[in-house]
Amino acid sequence: MNMKTFVWVIILGAQCPFLINCFEPVSGFVAGVAGIGSIIYTGFHGLRCKIFVCCDKSQISLNIQGLREDLSRKLHGQHLVEKAVAGHVMGHLQSVDPHKALVLSFHGLTGVGKNFVSRIIADNIYRGGLRSPFVHLISATKEFPHEGMVPFYKDQLKQWIEGNVTKCERSMFIFDEVDKLPSLLLDVIKPYIDHYLELGGVSYRKAIFIFLSNAGGTEIGKLVFEHWQSGKQRKDIKLSDIEGSVMVSAINADNHNGLWHSQLISNHLITSFIPFLPLEKQHVRACIKDDIIKKYPLHFPNEHEVPEDYVDEVMQELKFYPPAEQVFSVTGCKRVSEKVDYVMMDKVLPKQNSRQKLLEL
Numbered sequence: 282m283n284m285k286t287f288v289w290v291i292i293l294g295a296q297c298p299f300l301i302n303c304f305e306p307v308s309g310f311v312a313g314v315a316g317i318g319s320i321i322y323t324g325f326h327g328l329r330c331k332i333f334v335c336c337d338k339s340q341i342s343l344n345i346q347g348l349r350e351d352l353s354r355k356l357h358g359q360h361l362v363e364k365a366v367a368g369h370v371m372g373h374l375q376s377v378d379p380h381k382a383l384v385l386s387f388h389g390l391t392g393v394g395k396n397f398v399s400r401i402i403a404d405n406i407y408r409g410g411l412r413s414p415f416v417h418l419i420s421a422t423k424e425f426p427h428e429g430m431v432p433f434y435k436d437q438l439k440q441w442i443e444g445n446v447t448k449c450e451r452s453m454f455i456f457d458e459v460d461k462l463p464s465l466l467l468d469v470i471k472p473y474i475d476h477y478l479e480l481g482g483v484s485y486r487k488a489i490f491i492f493l494s495n496a497g498g499t500e501i502g503k504l505v506f507e508h509w510q511s512g513k514q515r516k517d518i519k520l521s522d523i524e525g526s527v528m529v530s531a532i533n534a535d536n537h538n539g540l541w542h543s544q545l546i547s548n549h550l551i552t553s554f555i556p557f558l559p560l561e562k563q564h565v566r567a568c569i570k571d572d573i574i575k576k577y578p579l580h581f582p583n584e585h586e587v588p589e590d591y592v593d594e595v596m597q598e599l600k601f602y603p604p605a606e607q608v609f610s611v612t613g614c615k616r617v618s619e620k621v622d623y624v625m626m627d628k629v630l631p632k633q634n635s636r637q638k639l640l641e642l
């Protein structure tokens with residue numbers, strides 16, 4: 282509907298009380314008013330959504346192709362994650378009426394891609410990605426630092442979830458550092474991700490919850506190292522080889538935090554436990570190349586152009602374990618970016634840095 286008709290409809294709508302005698306019979310008048318009302322409403326909705334951000338298709342829609350591509354090209358060394366995330370996200374988003382909220386629990390050591398994958402998911406569902414008003418990143422240490430305030434935190438968290446899902450059913454909540462959440466705080470979420478049809482007139486079944494935690498990371502590392510020692514291929518590791526021990530170590534977390542003894546686990550409310558494997562040298566090299574390409578696109582338009590000895594130099598700045606075998610990166614790809622800055626400082630000539638080159642073009 283264009284602006285002119287829209288204004289016209291409003292004017293006509295405003296005149297309605299005065300035209301009351303012109304319409305016969307009365308039922309025709311009622312139908313007319315209802316029709317005009319719905320046109321006005323649709324017009325308003327469209328207009329409102331042009332000005333404000335609305336919880337509709339223009340803001341929220343799954344880009345399947347993009348999700349698949351990002352997971353396979355930008356994420357390195359996580360074949361289990363690739364398959365599980367793509368499958369669960371597609372299943373949930375494509376269902377008009379999912380039977381419960383999607384709850385993914387990401388486990389792994391630092392720098393293996395847990396935050397990165399939640400960003401990929403957000404980017405391929407929400408316009409604006411993590412900055413979308415429908416995506417909520419909740420950091421345990423920032424938002425819930427004091428053990429003694431758990432009763433207050435519980436109320437607050439409940440309000441956040443209810444408030445945000447009432448505004449938009451397809452809201453996404455990412456909980457960072459779940460292993461540092463005060464114990465049993467997460468159980469507050471249980472009613473929202475249970476199979477309840479509706480709670481106070483609001484359906485929570487379209488919501489997405491993602492938990493990021495280091496819990497289970499050490500066990501995953503051990504299993505992957507044993508697998509490596511026995512000379513088997515990394516890609517032959519199956520989800521079923523690891524999933525169980527991740528779940529057990531999350532339940533039994535030593536610090537009694539996060540998902541420890543959580544009803545979310547005992548009631549099988551978590552859609553999937555997704556293990557992130559520790560990264561090997563080849564994966565870290567791929568991360569280094571990605572970072573160099575991102576920072577110096579004019580010098581190195583693709584991975585084949587990045588000199589291997591630059592990558593070697595960055596690799597020397599990173600630590601690997603176990604001490605004897607040196608197989609896995611201690612910090613995954615986490616410290617890659619700062620090490621690249623350091624190494625590249627005297628590589629790319631100052632007078633030829635990408636910004637100046639851009640200006641010359």
Ligand SMILES: *[C@@H]1O[C@H](CO)[C@@H](O)[C@H](O)[C@H]1NC(C)=O
Pocket residue numbers: 417418419440441442443444445448
């Ligand atoms: C939505 O969640 C955020 C936390 O990410 C919170 O600050 C905000 O108050 C919530 N909105 C509502 C309406 O509850």
